[in-house]
Amino acid sequence: MANHGVASVLAVAALLLVAVSTFPAGVHSIGVCNGVLGNNLPSPADVVKLYRSKGITAMRIYAPERKVLRALSGTGIGLLMDVPNENITAFASSPSAAAAWVKANVQPYPGVSFRYIAVGNEIMDVDAQKNILPAMKNLDAALAAAGRGGIKVSTSLRFDVFTNTYPPSSGVFADDEFMDPIAEYLESTGAPLLANVYPYFAYVGDTTNIHLDYATFQPGTTVTDDGNGLKYTSLFDAMVDSIYAALEDSGRPGVKVVVSETGWPSSGSFAATAQNARTYNQNLINHVGGGTPKRPGLLETYMFAMFNENLKTGDETERHFGLFNPDKSPVYTLSF
Ligand SMILES: *[C@@H]1O[C@H](CO)[C@@H](O)[C@H](O)[C@H]1NC(C)=O
Numbered sequence: 415m416a417n418h419g420v421a422s423v424l425a426v427a428a429l430l431l432v433a434v435s436t437f438p439a440g441v442h443s444i445g446v447c448n449g450v451l452g453n454n455l456p457s458p459a460d461v462v463k464l465y466r467s468k469g470i471t472a473m474r475i476y477a478p479e480r481k482v483l484r485a486l487s488g489t490g491i492g493l494l495m496d497v498p499n500e501n502i503t504a505f506a507s508s509p510s511a512a513a514a515w516v517k518a519n520v521q522p523y524p525g526v527s528f529r530y531i532a533v534g535n536e537i538m539d540v541d542a543q544k545n546i547l548p549a550m551k552n553l554d555a556a557l558a559a560a561g562r563g564g565i566k567v568s569t570s571l572r573f574d575v576f577t578n579t580y581p582p583s584s585g586v587f588a589d590d591e592f593m594d595p596i597a598e599y600l601e602s603t604g605a606p607l608l609a610n611v612y613p614y615f616a617y618v619g620d621t622t623n624i625h626l627d628y629a630t631f632q633p634g635t636t637v638t639d640d641g642n643g644l645k646y647t648s649l650f651d652a653m654v655d656s657i658y659a660a661l662e663d664s665g666r667p668g669v670k671v672v673v674s675e676t677g678w679p680s681s682g683s684f685a686a687t688a689q690n691a692r693t694y695n696q697n698l699i700n701h702v703g704g705g706t707p708k709r710p711g712l713l714e715t716y717m718f719a720m721f722n723e724n725l726k727t728g729d730e731t732e733r734h735f736g737l738f739n740p741d742k743s744p745v746y747t748l749s750f
Contacts, residue, residue: 455721507548682732
């Protein structure tokens with residue numbers, strides 16, 4: 415009987431392994447960014463309910479929003495939370511400003527599953543970039559002092575900080591002086607590098623050389639990287655692996671990448687259709703559990719964004735990245 419019992423347990427374990435490797439792995443690596451630049455969006459409590467009803471297990475927010483934090487409490491939804499760009503100068507020069515922020519925005523929420531804090535999003539100004547690393551250090555110290563040292567501190571980067579990204583193995587940092595110390599610091603703390611990766615913008619910027627099928631994870635184009643012989647069937651993988659190549663070039667191959675934004679607009683410009691957006695995002699969901707050619711295994715990824723945001727400025731497409739309309743109806747069907 416005992417042996418039979420063990421065999422049953424092993425059989426169940428084997429079945430679970432198969433199940434985990436074919437389906438839920440993808441689910442656990444997908445989050446959705448919760449932007450709030452709209453005047454018609456659901457209440458934070460309703461937004462969190464929608465995440466739960468769709469089985470979305472992680473969220474990114476761009477500022478410490480009290481009502482969202484309260485609604486997230488006890489849900490187990492993993493959270494990536496930004497320090498807004500305008501606060502970084504103060505954090506860089508003042509450990510007590512960072513400590514006050516942790517006291518106001520992290521300590522009151524023991525029930526929130528904080529994963530990462532991003533010190534700034536897509537900061538490209540060279541002078542402002544100088545404040546990122548000192549602010550990260552002050553925030554790390556403040557979190558440790560508050561007993562929340564398990565929360566990893568990083569910064570969310572625009573893909574433009576990487577260059578020579580094709581073929582992927584030739585990827586390097588565009589500005590070593592800015593990025594080398596950040597990569598070194600991330601390696602020392604075990605925090606991931608956060609990067610916003612948009613095959614959509616790469617595709618619309620170069621439709622001569624990039625095929626729509628390659629940009630949307632569809633069969634058709636396969637690219638072999640002559641630098642290392644790896645085969646790429648999607649632009650997303652090629653972009654992510656160029657980030658890993660840049661980290662390797664910088665001597666920090668152990669730093670993990672988390673994709674802190676990716677998405678495809680459903681309207682507003684060339685190639686921005688619900689059909690293409692659905693294809694990209696559904697294939698993304700199905701794909702990221704398996705990682706990239708250079709780094710097989712789970713790739714944690716945050717989709718941009720939960721809702722169409724009517725107050726976003728810039729190109730028309732900016733207001734059409736949402737997976738859901740403000741009335742919570744899906745813009746197109748997706749299965750998470
Ligand atoms: C963050 O920046 C905003 C806007 O400048 C300001 O109102 C707020 O006081 C700052 N918060 C901290 C903690 O520095």
